[in-house]
Structure formats: structure tokens, C-alpha cells
Amino acid sequence: MPQNLDGAGRFAPSPSGDLHVGNLRTAILAWLFARSTGRRFLLRIEDLDRARAGAEASQLADLAAVGLDWDTEVVRQTDRTPLYRRAIVQLAEAGLAYECFCTRREIADAPSAPHAPAGAYPGTCRDLTDGERERRRQERPAALRLKASVSQYTVIDQLHGPFTGAVDDFVLLRNDGVPAYNLAVVVDDAAQGIDQVVRGDDLLSSAPRQAYLAALLGLPEPHYAHVPLVLNVHHRRLAKRDGAVTLSALALTGFDAGGARDLILRSLGLPAGPLERALEAFDPAGLPREPWIFEPPELPDAHHRANIN
Template sequence: MTSAGRFAPSPSGELHVGNLRTAILAWLFARSTARRFLLRVEDLDRARAGAEAVQLRDLAAIGVTWDGGVVRQAGRGPLYAQAIARLEEAGLTYECFCTRREIQEAPTAPHAPQGAYPGTCRSLDRAELEYKRSTRPAAIRLRSDVAEYTVRDVLHGDFTGVVDDFVLRRNDGVTAYNLAVVVDDAAQGIDQVVRGDDLLPSTPRQAYLASLLNIPVPEYAHVPLVVNHDGARLAKRDGAVTLADLAAAGVSVGEVRDRLLASLGLPAGPLGRALDSFDPVALPREPWVWSAGGAAAR
């Protein structure tokens, strides 16, 4: 299987200019390294009717092309179940009955971030396990034997993050993102992952899980986000941030694309022209502030 990069949106609504900028970057990274570029819809539990079609339309409109058909997570349950079964057979999982509130209120290790799992259900005896099974369904957690893990990122260098006993399958039966993304990337031959840098803290968990499943860890590049004037991640509430909203305000798709390229120090026009000038080393490292009337580096 040849190497590949990817863009993997969740079909929870229209893509905004921050999503589109990341998609352009993922495309540029892949095409500049002679990789295939794949599109995966991460629709395990956040799908909104009609959103996928609009997202695909908008990606095509700005010039992002992909190879082969679109893969959807909703149809990949057996692959996820097989991975969890392998971990169970190796003694690397356990049942967890904690609620989100109980986890948030539980004391954690001094180095662990708020919400890191403190191991409450890790060592339940048989009687405790049977009782808890009678009270609520269980989630499946990884029994991690490390507290942290280091990944190498093209833009951030070595990054070490906390690895707790994270969820593999939720108590409603839905596969957790951290497992699904590792399994999907491996199954699709994806060896380059370009995404927003808000996802960097969870990457050590995914890389560690890949090592347990004997899956090669991909090359990572976590790119700066597009933010509003308050420095918060861009969202629909920030006004005209989708192609449809901007079109209604008189801003063409081409103009949006050219603004996004300019924010990366790349020439205007079709993405193929930007590809000739693309150099990851020269990419901005800071968030980019967007406004419908224009944007400026933060």
C-alpha cells in the first residue's frame, strides 16, 4: 500500500475557514511528498443530515481533490472491535463504570491534566465488578503501562504528553475517537497526519496505542488554528465563516481560497500554483486571526 495523507472532518455542520485552511495544508503536505490524499468522514456519533454533502462540495470548491472514494467510520465497526479484542486478549483493557462527573471530581496525579483518568476501576475485585455491572453499562479502557509518551512533530519537534487509561469504547457502545483514528489510519495506509494543533495533546495517546497494536506511527504535523479576535478557536458564532455565509456577503470562493493561501505565505490562485511554493519550514507557527472583511497574523 502506497503512503498517504488525509483530511478527516466530522459531519456535524458546515466547514468554516479554519477547517478549510487545515484541509488545504493537509493537501499541500501530501501532494508535495508524492503521497495519495484521502478523505475520511468521522461520523461515529456527530453526523448531521446533509452535512457531509456540503462539506465535500466546499472542499472541491476550494480545489482540494482526493484519491478514491470517501471512507466513513460508521461502517468500520468490525475493524474497531478486532483491535479492542486484540488488546483484551493481551490483558490491556478493563471495564470502567465511572461517570464523567466522577472523573472530573476525582483527585489526579500532580502532573496529569484535569480530566485525566485516575484509575478508579483499574483494580476492581470480582464482587465490585459484578455489582457495578448491575448498575450501569461499562466503558472499555486501555490499561496503560506508561504515564507519558513522546511523539515527533514536523512543526513542534518532540512533544511529550500524558497517557492515562483512556477510553477505547464508550459505555453506549460507540468506539472512542483515539482508537478509531489509529485503526483507520493504519487500514488506509496513512503515514502522514496533518491536523489542527489543538489535537496535539491527544497525539501521544494515539501513538502509544499504535505501538501496542504493532502499527507504524505516522508522521505528524499539527498546524496553527484560525482564531477569532479574542484568540478563541473560530466557530460559527463568529459570523461569516463558511463559504455559504461568505458568498451571501459577497465574498467569492476564489477570494476565500486566496486569503487562506496568503495567510500561509503562498501565492493566490489554484492550489497547484501554491504547491510549487510550498515549504513546511516556512509555514507560520502562530494562530491566524480571521474576520469576514480580512484577516491578520496574530
């Protein structure tokens, strides 16, 4: 096994509820990618935006139950605000950030720039005068946006190859003072020595923004591998309302944590059993490239109602 002990992979859930089979599959894949390349494997709790009481402990227990281990203590974003502030100051001092007073409705109603993707920020506040900014400050607090000098950026993904995505003046600091996801994840990955990012392919479109921001901050761009999601039988993203999709719900149908792990491994074409066995057979080139359609086993009626309410 090649050794890359200076690098690391990671899994970074938001503590908003129990992990489901899709989350656990991505976590297992991130572990396999990291361990197969001799990297450390780290856990980071991305709790800047939302956290439900007890969710972090439940998530860590579920990850351990399916056989994952991790190196060093778990990191929480809410403990890292000074790092984000320093990055914002660096960008502001370089003239790469500006105040934005737009509401979501104003952004949605504004005409888009030619060829800009849907939802891209149209630059409304980019060139406000000092007087206009002062007037708007009296009306509502400002968010802080990146002043991007490109409209697109290309990353190389291990599974998707070169991918070029849109870059707009995305938010760095929300108007409630909370650092935005795109900033926090870039700063965190660099600070933790994470040079391999394995996550769901719904986040592939975010990678160009994040890689561009890393370049502006003088930070290394990680190696990316965006893996297929788990979908329900209606080909929509798996969610708790789909029934027995969490470890606790699957246990009610007779699947213990090991059984859930084995379902996930078989969906990846890997041998069931301890993760070390799957690691021996792991080859990224052989991974499925299509989503896994997961049809959960039936829950007993009373438990089913309790689980989805």
C-alpha cells in the same frame, strides 16, 4: 517532487455542520503536505459521534470548490465498526483493557494521581475485583479503558519537534457501545495506509496517546504535523457564530470559493490562485507558526441574523 505512493495524508472532518475557514485552511494544508511529498490524499468522514443531515455532502462540495481533490472513495467511520472491534479484542486478550463504570462526575470528583494532568483518569476501576465488577454491571453499562503502562509518550512533530504528552487509561469503547475517537483514528489511519497526519495543533496533545496505542497494536506511527488554528478577533477558536466564516456566508459578502481560497493561501504566505500554483511554492519550513486571526467581512444585516441563528 519525491514520490511516496505507498503512503497517504488525509483530512477527516466530522459531519456536524458546514466547514468554516479554519477547517478549510487545515484541509488545504493537509493536501499540500501530502501532494508535496508524492503521497495520496484521502478523505474520511468521522461520523461515529455526531452527524447532521446533509452536512457530509455540503462539506465535500466545499472542499471541491476550493480546489481540493482526493484519491479513492470517501471512507466513513460508521462503516468500519468490525475493524474497531478487532482492535478492542486484541487489546483485551493481551490484558490491556478493563471495564470502567465511572460517571463523568465521579471522575471529576476523584483525587488525581500525583503529577497527573487535569482530567486524567485516576484509575478508579483498574483493579476492581470480579465481585465488584459484577455488582457495578448491575448499576450501569461499562466503558472499556486502556490499561496503560506508561504515563507519558513522545512523538516527533514536523513543526513542533519532539513533544511529550500525558497518557492515561483513556476510553477505547464508550458505555453506549460506540468506539472512542482515540481508538478509531489509530485503526483507521493504519488501515488506510495513512502515514502523514496533518491537523490543527489543538490535537497535538492527543498524538502521544494515539502513537502509544498504535505501538500496542503493532501499527506504524504516522508522521505528524500539527498546524496553527484560525482564531477570531478575540483570540478564541473560530466558530460559525463569528459571522461570515463558511463559504456560503462568505458568498453573501462577495467572496466566492476562489476568493476564500485565496484568503487562506495568503494567510499561509503562498500565492493566490489554483492550488497547483501554491503547491509549487509550498515549503513547510516557511509556514506561519502562530494562529491566523481572521476578521470576517461584514454580512448584510438580514443575512447575518439568519446565519447565526
